[in-house]
Amino acid sequence: MEFQLKKILNNLRIGSISTKRGLIDTPAFMIVGTQGTVKAMSPKELKDIGAQIILCNTYHLFLRPGPEIIKRLGGLHKFINWDLPILTDSGGFQVFSLSNLRKITEDGVSFRSHLDGSLIFLSPEKAMEMQLILGSDIAMAFDECTPYPADYEYALKSSLLTISWAKRCKNYHQNHNSQDQALFCIIQGGMYKELRLRCLTELSEIGFDGYAVGGLSVGESKKEMYEIIEYIGKEMPHDSPRYLMGVGDLRDVLVAVENGFDMFDCVMPTRNARNGTLFTSTGRLSIKRAEFKDDPTPLDEKCTCYTCKNFSKAYLRHLFLSREILSMRLNTIHNLSFYINFFKDMRESIELNRFKEFKNHWENILG
């Protein structure tokens, strides 16, 4: 993996990550494909809308279908028929948000599967082993996602554990990685700036291909989130990609990009699509609203996606009310196209020194 910055202006930056499977323009939005599929989309449609990378969840794929099957099928890319870059998370976040009866020790985490209740043990080494089997282009170190709220003592303990685990991940990965897989670490530390900085400093000393900020967008206020983003953004290594995990509200993205972040992921465009909430150049709309019942116009006159070029709001409303699968498909195509184009336009605005206008424009629309 190689990271090249094309332009830097204060903290604003555009660049690209090259991997053997393809280029990722940054700032980048990574589409979430939890179980080895982006919900409602085919790989072909993802390419058609311009997706350059997707994110898959190690925890989910570890439980089902399991590493052995993916290994026998030739790795994740082949299994899911996606030949562009994939980032896999480490499973840390899901262990803490989805599983029951988890028990954390220095060694790793024991937990019960949310699928069948079976007892499973995940450690830094196992998370690395699994991601090497998956063969993702970017792997994430196994971390403990600090919950919100967390007192100082807990956050300190949690970030020290994350640092120690990151070291073990790096060791394991160095000794077993034979396939150009990049390894990113995750900065924890809750809402405490000094813990975030300490975590970042120690992780930088270990050295990783990229640096992620985890444990945000987990229940804290926007003010708290922005404080951490603004603080840690300027402290992070300049020559490596900076990834803000799980943040995808476009208002937050604008703030994070302004503070030097390069990568984002979020289920918002896909989940909202399935719930009938759609993004347009003039704001969000709920497709079930009665006012659209005989509206012959597309969702967004400015959009050139398959949905907007072929279907009216009236039809999309009919499909949504009828709970048809095509509703989820057409809505997802549109929302993902919107996100991909938003990021493309944002990169262009940085290139043309017009990010401030871009941000103002969208802040007015997004409210």
Place this chain on the structure above:
Amino acid sequence: MEFQLKKILNNLRIGSISTKRGLIDTPAFMIVGTQGTVKAMSPKELKDIGAQIILCNTYHLFLRPGPEIIKRLGGLHKFINWDLPILTDSGGFQVFSLSNLRKITEDGVSFRSHLDGSLIFLSPEKAMEMQLILGSDIAMAFDECTPYPADYEYALKSSLLTISWAKRCKNYHQNHNSQDQALFCIIQGGMYKELRLRCLTELSEIGFDGYAVGGLSVGESKKEMYEIIEYIGKEMPHDSPRYLMGVGDLRDVLVAVENGFDMFDCVMPTRNARNGTLFTSTGRLSIKRAEFKDDPTPLDEKCTCYTCKNFSKAYLRHLFLSREILSMRLNTIHNLSFYINFFKDMRESIELNRFKEFKNHWENILG
């Protein structure tokens, strides 16, 4: 609409129906798109697999979104973005299978909507009016679908009502059709051959663009169904399309084609796909079976559909067990491709005087 027979051999026949929106090769399989969408498919994908006509349900579209909205949106083709032929059923079958508290009089049927319980009245004239608003290429006369079992007296009364309603449909249609919409009638009469024949004779005297057999595949034995198919097939007008409604089990299709039927529709390929039952050149399979858990081969080596060209059984099993939308999509693409190709191969076998071999081959596989 024009119907041309290309070849006749005993009762076997191949031909084509030309409409202003396109050609339909017969024997034809019509894909069911109940609510104005073929479940899990986009219009583009339907064209890609070679669909020449789809069937939409007047009853469902009458209840939701309702005729006024479709009218304002420029008709059904425009509303759903499908520019090839559409056949609409009359709503008769759904009134009898889905609605509650129906009351049948000579005038029409009062029933309660299965969606919201509202009281609705449907008559031959209303069914015609609705189908003219939809603007389908082929409309069906409003019938009473004789239930199974039905005693002779009920079946007689029911078929007389169907004849009387068909006459009213024809009258209304003749006076209001300004758009080349063809009108087919439906032969009822339960399991009584003489009632079927009487119904057919009287309907032929009225004169329709095509003749359908309704009230089969409603619970009777295969033997009973085949007896009616064999009996009525050879009595039906030779120069008009013959449509066997709601029958799509391929074993039944083979018998019906042998007895001169030209058109079929059935939810089987789409519904089975969503339930994980898939058709292949060597028989049906259930994708959830454990034996497929690490099977790297496609569903069907002989199939060239998007699913078979790009995905393994192992991945399809994973998607099915994970209840992913892509599972329903890929399975539906495959099953519909299979049906479309089955009909294509069947037509070719008739052309080449090899239908008997074709039928034997498939009867062995289908069991």
